[in-house]
């Protein structure tokens with residue numbers, strides 16, 4: 320069954336947006352194929368590839384054994400001879416089992432070939448906490464990959480970005496890690512672009528304009544940040560600008576600087592744990608490049624350095640950033 | 656299935672590859688002792704019958720996925736000796752343009768997937784190449800190499816199982832040189848042969864004496880024919896021995912002198928020369944001619960590498976991302 324496709328005004332779920340992107344790219348380009356566990360007749364753990372086998376056949380909707388290393392390696396090998404594979408990690412947590420193939424094979428390939436080779440693969444990683452998945456179904460491992468040159472890393476927050484970024488990732492000639500947040504799959508709805516709407520990689524997006532402070536965020540945290548910013552505007556008439564990074568590697572440093580120079584204050588919010596997270600890089604970068612423009616301390620709201628995510632609801636809620644915690648941090652920063 | 660008969664010209668060509676590979680690696684050792692090259696050299700001297708015998712006769716579109724001792728396979732597949740030498744030197748005309756050393760690069764236009772140092776992790780990528788050929792209904796094959804030491808790395812299992820399920824056109828060549836760095840076979844395996852593992856995946860595993868060029872060639876050709884016919888993978892285990900240490904500064908004190916002498920007496924090159932002599936394809940004069948020819952080729956390769964410019968510092972920041 321084709322996706323509930325597309326006029327750009329249709330509101331679809333985040334999950335449906337991903338499905339549309341995959342479907343349309345497979346329609347558009349023979350070189351694109353999908354591989355992963357249970358993605359064939361079953362349609363994938365989250366039903367993203369439901370109906371793909373009927374349309375594209377088993378060879379292009381390849382059910383693999385539980386072999387994450389092999390999934391990434393096969394994608395890389397096929398990319399070497401002109402394919403554009405999209406590999407699915409059933410849960411992003413399991414990318415750790417294929418880590419070597421990502422960071423040592425795919426990421427280094429172009430470099431060790433002296434620039435004579437491209438590696439157009441996408442690895443989709445359903446990630447994120449807030450769904451009581453426990454330690455092995457909630458991780459946000461994006462920073463592992465942001466630290467490795469040669470990889471691009473994206474983390475969409477809305478259906479429009481999810482679709483447009485996945486299309487851009489598939490069309491990009493580099494290995495791209497695509498972190499889709501499980502908690503957004505069915506919860507978030509919105510319009511999406513048509514078959515040719517791509518959201519360029521490496522470009523951040525102002526999700527809410529403001530002049531009093533900048534909130535740099537990405538992924539699922541975009542939504543509580545928007546809520547917190549709205550509350551701040553209501554409560555204190557303070558307008559916070561919410562900058563959605565969308566792509567974590569390469570980072571849109573220009574957009575961060577522009578916003579921080581305008582507002583003079585910055586808070587960074589992410590779901591991943593704190594130390595050496597993406598926020599650490601943003602903070603260091605702002606300190607290096609915009610120190611003179613700052614009117615307050617750089618603030619981070621993140622999960623503390625615990626495993627994402629403890630299972631019991633009170634534990635999970637305790638560690639995850641939410642609207643309340645973000646609001647409190649923004650208010651304090653605004654008052655500084 | 657029998658291996659295709661080799662013509663006299665083909666036998667001469669294989670002989671050249673064998674000698675060129677040996678001479679190349681001997682020169683690398685010498686250059687290393689002279690301090691002229693940086694980085695590790697992992698000599699495959701003693702194992703040439705495997706790399707030459709298994710890579711010989713592949714089509715240009717077929718791929719090899721070599722590991723650290725498989726320089727011979729790259730030469731057979733057509734990577735110019737000068738380019739390989741420049742690669743070892745870290746010069747701009749090397750495959751990596753100075754970005755990495757030795758066999759860590761490749762050339763897809765020649766059907767060479769160069770590996771990383773993560774032993775055995777080339778095999779999933781090799782499966783991806785083979786899967787791509789399958790998707791396009793092309794009967795190209797992939798010959799993927801690994802050592803017996805690497806056989807115990809998890810990716811090897813994942814790759815073999817996947818290749819079996821998909822009946823990929825791939826030939827796994829395990830070079831069992833009895834030691835993984837200092838670790839003898841018995842300390843890493845509780846089974847007598849690596850090849851028996853193929854049974855567990857559901858494809859043939861064969862054990863071949865790796866110092867006999869023609870036997871390796873015949874076994875690989877049978878496996879390649881099987882692969883082209885869509886019948887799936889084969890694991891070929893080739894027993895052999897490396898003469899040098901793990902790398903050039905390893906004295907290899909973990910093995911005995913007798914063991915080494917025993918295997919040196921089984922040098923694959925004189926063995927093949929005896930065969931050629933019997934067939935009247937080789938005599939003292941043509942043997943000397945070959946010596947002179949490969950020395951000349953290596954001299955040219957070294958000269959090419961030496962004259963190739965060093966990359967400039969800022970080039971270190973290039974080639975990380977495709978535009």
Ligand SMILES: Cc1ncc(C[n+]2csc(CCOP(=O)(O)OP(=O)(O)O)c2C)c(N)n1
Nearest residue numbers: 724772773774802803804805832834835836
């Ligand atoms: C995954 C991995 N672990 C460890 C090493 C370090 N290492 C390099 S070569 C080697 C021994 C390899 O033995 P084998 O695979 O039998 O090949 P050989 O060197 O004998 O040809 C080791 C342990 C490595 N390169 N990769």
